[in-house]
Amino acid sequence: MNTGAKISLTAILGAACLTVAIAVLLTGGANAGKAKKEDCSMDAISQSICVYRLILDDIDAKVTMRGGGGVTSIIQKSDDLFEARLAQEGHEDIRSYQMDLTDGDKPKIKAVTESTKSY
């Protein structure tokens, strides 16, 4: 192997190591998802994101009417009450989420009620 080839191999290995390092930094490693879930109580933004994720996961799991305009809004109506609106032809499906926020680390959905706004 000549000197030029050695330099090229070193450069390739170096670039590969750098790529892996950046990926680990960005994802926070293998425990990234778990760490995020445990951080729900860190601050208001973290808790909001946890609540909205729970609502979105619930919609994804429960709603079979996948057509229409999708989720057009999720708004906080009171401390522990959130409302998601799903646009459909001629109406909106409204899902109201009563949240349990007593355990700041792990927000839970306490109750879901469904209603409809017709146009």
Place this chain on the structure above:
Amino acid sequence: MKQKIVFPRFDAELNTDVCDAYNNAELTLTVRMGFSQINPAAGADEGTYHDYGNAAKPARKIIKWTPATWKAWKDTFCSSVQAFWSDKFWLINDAGSFLYTAKDAQVYVPNVWCRLKVIGQEGAAANNHHSIDVVRLHPSVKWFGSHEHLYDSKDINSVEKNRDSHGKKVMQQAHVHEFGHILGLGHVDIGKAHCPASGDTNASACYGVSDVDMNSVMGSGMQLRLEHAAPWREAVRAFSVGEVFSGSASPIDLLMPLARLVVGGNTLFAVWPAKMKRHYPRTSAEAAAGTLITAPPKRGAK
């Protein structure tokens, strides 16, 4: 004979001139649809319009209609609706109405073939049964919030409406479903526990919870069912009772239903059951015996 009755949702015409030993009476419902364009403001080529026409809802990009695209859209609307709903049902004549003597000198009890005619005209026309405004969506826009009087140009396309219990997409053309409402049909699950008639019958559950109901055209799918013949049944009952009062049949038929039983039915208690297969006219004896004829029968001289 051709008779006409005007209903709020449609005009109905019963044609018994076509009746013979093989052909039934034809009941045609005519719906005059009024169409009006919605274009971008101030004559612009592009603009926006809000879902449901409600300024608080998302604005979607729209473009200006051209004469060619407008005509094509209206023509497609009318022809596809007519193709879907017309000529799909036969009503079995259990009333003994509209008897006629064919060329073979035999008296027949005709069934009724259910037909539909959709006439597109300007939205401002005074005699429209139903009028809609239509936005033309920008090609980049996939969906717009329509309602019964506000459509979008993509409402004639087949789109995913629901997912069944196997995760399979349930597809529907919105305008075909909406036309069911124009004819007077409600959502498939109205009256069930999850969709009480006293509540908002536009709730998603009303579009069908079970796979079978979900696939109904009055749910989230495109399947016709026998109950969708209800508008024609409503109309034919009116003709059947009217036949007695107009003198075409004896009033005694109403007072003494047994008189009609000789041909298998009576006007007041008739159900006019719907079928989705051609049923040929019956002789009085065949009707009295409850015989249903779905294959071309051997008759006398035509």
